[in-house]
Amino acid sequence: MFPLTVENKHVAQLLLSTGTCPRCIFRFCGVDFHAPYKLPYKELLSELQKFLKAEEDELVSEIPNPPPKKIRLQEPEDQIDGMDSLSQNGEGKLSVTEDGSSSSKNSNLNVCNVCLGILQDFCEKEFIKKVCQKVEASGFEFTNLVLSVSFPPQLSVREHAAWLLVKQEMGKQSLSLGRNDIVQLKEAYKWITHPLFSEELGVPIDGKSLFEVSVVFAHPETVEDCHFLRAICPDCFKPAKNKQSVFTRMAVMKALNKIKEEDFRKQFPCPPNSPKAVCTVLEIECAHGAVFVAGRYNKYSRNLPQTPWIIDGERKLESSVEELISDHLLKVFKAESFNFSSSGREDVDVRTLGNAQMLTPSTRFCFMTGCVLPGRPFAIELVNPHRVHFTSQEIKELQQKINNSSNKIQVRDLQLVTREAIGHMKEGEEEKTKTYSALIWTNKAIQRKDIEFLDDIKDLKIDQKTPLRVLHRRPLAVRTRIIHSMETCYVDEHHFRLYLKTQAGTYIKEFVHGDFGRTKPNIGSLMDVTADILELDVESVDVDWPPALDD
Amino acid sequence: MSKENPVKTTVYYSTLTGGRIIPCDNTGSIFAPRRICVITLAGSHPVLQSGKTIKSISYQISTNCSRLQNKVSGKFKRGAQFLTELAPLCKIYCSDGEEYTISSCVRGRLMEVNENILHKPSILQEKPSTEGYIAVVLPKFEESKSVTEGLLTQKEYEEVVVKRLKATTAAS
Numbered sequence: 217m218f219p220l221t222v223e224n225k226h227v228a229q230l231l232l233s234t235g236t237c238p239r240c241i242f243r244f245c246g247v248d249f250h251a252p253y254k255l256p257y258k259e260l261l262s263e264l265q266k267f268l269k270a271e272e273d274e275l276v277s278e279i280p281n282p283p284p285k286k287i288r289l290q291e292p293e294d295q296i297d298g299m300d301s302l303s304q305n306g307e308g309k310l311s312v313t314e315d316g317s318s319s320s321k322n323s324n325l326n327v328c329n330v331c332l333g334i335l336q337d338f339c340e341k342e343f344i345k346k347v348c349q350k351v352e353a354s355g356f357e358f359t360n361l362v363l364s365v366s367f368p369p370q371l372s373v374r375e376h377a378a379w380l381l382v383k384q385e386m387g388k389q390s391l392s393l394g395r396n397d398i399v400q401l402k403e404a405y406k407w408i409t410h411p412l413f414s415e416e417l418g419v420p421i422d423g424k425s426l427f428e429v430s431v432v433f434a435h436p437e438t439v440e441d442c443h444f445l446r447a448i449c450p451d452c453f454k455p456a457k458n459k460q461s462v463f464t465r466m467a468v469m470k471a472l473n474k475i476k477e478e479d480f481r482k483q484f485p486c487p488p489n490s491p492k493a494v495c496t497v498l499e500i501e502c503a504h505g506a507v508f509v510a511g512r513y514n515k516y517s518r519n520l521p522q523t524p525w526i527i528d529g530e531r532k533l534e535s536s537v538e539e540l541i542s543d544h545l546l547k548v549f550k551a552e553s554f555n556f557s558s559s560g561r562e563d564v565d566v567r568t569l570g571n572a573q574m575l576t577p578s579t580r581f582c583f584m585t586g587c588v589l590p591g592r593p594f595a596i597e598l599v600n601p602h603r604v605h606f607t608s609q610e611i612k613e614l615q616q617k618i619n620n621s622s623n624k625i626q627v628r629d630l631q632l633v634t635r636e637a638i639g640h641m642k643e644g645e646e647e648k649t650k651t652y653s654a655l656i657w658t659n660k661a662i663q664r665k666d667i668e669f670l671d672d673i674k675d676l677k678i679d680q681k682t683p684l685r686v687l688h689r690r691p692l693a694v695r696t697r698i699i700h701s702m703e704t705c706y707v708d709e710h711h712f713r714l715y716l717k718t719q720a721g722t723y724i725k726e727f728v729h730g731d732f733g734r735t736k737p738n739i740g741s742l743m744d745v746t747a748d749i750l751e752l753d754v755e756s757v758d759v760d761w762p763p764a765l766d767d
Numbered sequence: 768m769s770k771e772n773p774v775k776t777t778v779y780y781s782t783l784t785g786g787r788i789i790p791c792d793n794t795g796s797i798f799a800p801r802r803i804c805v806i807t808l809a810g811s812h813p814v815l816q817s818g819k820t821i822k823s824i825s826y827q828i829s830t831n832c833s834r835l836q837n838k839v840s841g842k843f844k845r846g847a848q849f850l851t852e853l854a855p856l857c858k859i860y861c862s863d864g865e866e867y868t869i870s871s872c873v874r875g876r877l878m879e880v881n882e883n884i885l886h887k888p889s890i891l892q893e894k895p896s897t898e899g900y901i902a903v904v905l906p907k908f909e910e911s912k913s914v915t916e917g918l919l920t921q922k923e924y925e926e927v928v929v930k931r932l933k934a935t936t937a938a939s
Binding site for chain 1: 802803805839840841842844878879881883890894897898900903905
């Protein structure tokens with residue numbers, strides 16, 4: 217059923233004769249249900265023309281020079297600008313179709329003066345098919361999608377002009393037309409195109425989908441339509457860093473809200489003039505929101521940095537923890553790039569151990585101090601992944617693959633997590649504790665009794681100035697940290713093993729050798745010797761995330 | 768002891784014994800891990816010879832300038848006092864009346880001076896290259912390479928000292 221009624225007739229006639237397409241006419245007449253918009257363009261045009269002809273016997277089928285006064289019931293003084301051009305906007309213009317051929321009198325309009333073709337060909341099946349071809353060729357895996365469309369800002373200006381025109385016309389019938397009574401262009405566009413996309417790609421449209429198809433339209437011919445606004449509202453158009461042009465949609469909308477009707481009409485034709493060409497499609501892009509993979513890693517090498525160690529373009533040490541784990545993920549998820557983060561990190565020469573299965577002196581210490589969490593938690597953000605659906609079996613196999621590819625690191629509890637869950641890793645970092653084991657050298661010869669006292673020290677407070685070895689890249693400050701408990705293991709006259717449970721953020725190496733006396737107290741000062749650290753291992757990182765998976 | 772690696776000293780231990788030294792007029796010595804320079808007294812400095820007792824140490828190098836007032840903030844260490852090679856760091860007053868001025872020997876920004884030696888001057892003599900350090904200086908990034916190149920290893924330093932001794936004994 218045709219959605220317009222006799223009340224809409226004058227407005228519809230006015231808009232059609234000034235070069236507006238049927239769907240835009242529906243919008244300005246407040247047609248807010250989807251069905252009419254979805255009908256094919258040609259059908260809409262002929263139905264519209266039929267509607268306009270009916271009941272008006274005086275109306276001639278051609279529209280060469282109809283006496284405006286008779287049809288429009290207007291006062292001569294109220295002649296709208298557009299009306300003068302009615303005779304100019306006569307048959308000559310109306311008959312030209314997009315491909316330039318003129319057909320019957322029920323021919324297509326030329327390019328709509330309001331939507332610049334967007335609600336004409338760009339919302340119909342043929343164009344949608346083209347877009348979908350690109351989407352399918354992009355190689356993304358997706359089960360739903362969100363459509364994001366970007367229109368040239370001058371559309372807002374034209375919309376505004378058409379609104380003023382229609383408002384005036386309706387005013388004659390003592391009807392009002394608010395901005396919000398008009399159906400938004402973008403809304404109507406989505407009503408029509410969403411089902412077409414769904415049908416073509418076989419997936420639903422979901423506003424929350426991580427997979428985004430974005431279509432950007434431009435209309436170079438009318439780019440300058442907006443420029444007059446800058447003279448009237450200059451502060452709306454301040455140049456910002458990343459913007460190519462100051463005439464963004466937001467800025468234009470802001471200016472349109474401010475400008476007075478008379479000022480607008482002086483600078484911009486109401487109705488807007490008809491353009492020669494339709495919009496161009498600037499880009500059709502697909503992108504998938506990031507996915508997150510978490511786990512815990514063990515590090516068995518004393519020669520492996522956590523992140524790539526590159527100075528002046530030269531790699532100082534081969535590989536890194538993050539590359540050994542992430543490179544495999546990058547490949548399998550077909551992602552563009554990754555961001556690696558972890559709950560703290562260890563130096564190149566420090567191992568991260570901890571294996572609940574093996575009973576070692578360090579594990580015994582861990583059990584006794586109440587922490588049995590092997591490995592360090594990490595999370596990897598995979599940017600723009602092309603493949604995102606994996607079964608837990610597939611993830612297990614991926615974990616196995618990583619573990620088989622290197623003996624320097626091992627990964628456990630590998631799992632997909634949400635972005636929000638990452639917060640758990642960094643949450644309350646200061647409150648967390650870590651356990652270490654260190655091999656200590658002393659200059660003075662020691663006996664077992666010389667180290668026993670360390671076992672009894674609980675919750676020792678130490679003050680650490682920023683260690684000299686990191687001072688070049690960290691602010692100079694003093695940090696108070698707590699050594700919760702220690703356990704010693706005598707090796708020989710100049711060596712012993714020390715297990716410690718400390719507050720997160722403690723510099724263990726400096727606690728042992730004192731860092732030129734800038735960490736106080738330290739093992740050396742406690743024992744009244746010169747001490748140094750030969751080896752350091754991380755035994756556990758006491759963060760209970762990500763959740764352990766039973767392998 | 769770990770089986771996979773034979774006992775190896777860490778960066779720190781080797782820093783303590785393998786630091787590099789610059790021969791200055793007053794024989795200050797410097798270690799420089801990662802651009803950071805720790806200014807300490809080298810073994811041949813008069814203050815470290817037996818029999819010397821330090822009465823006091825002062826960081827007030829002029830009426831308007833005290834190294835103790837040095838304050839740095841942030842990752843880029845803003846507010847640091849700038850030092851040239853000859854800039855005085857501190858004055859050492861000995862019980863025999865002798866006074867020694869220790870200069871920076873390194874161009875850069877002053878990070879901190881060691882307040883421990885103010886309270887307990889004997890540390891300077893007992894542990895001159897660790898707890899008895901004098902100051903920490905951060906050279907400008909562009910200059911850090913030339914600073915390191917001007918430094919000597921312990922071995923080279925010892926050779927220089929020997930040469931000096933020979934020269935002074937020959938001259939006398």
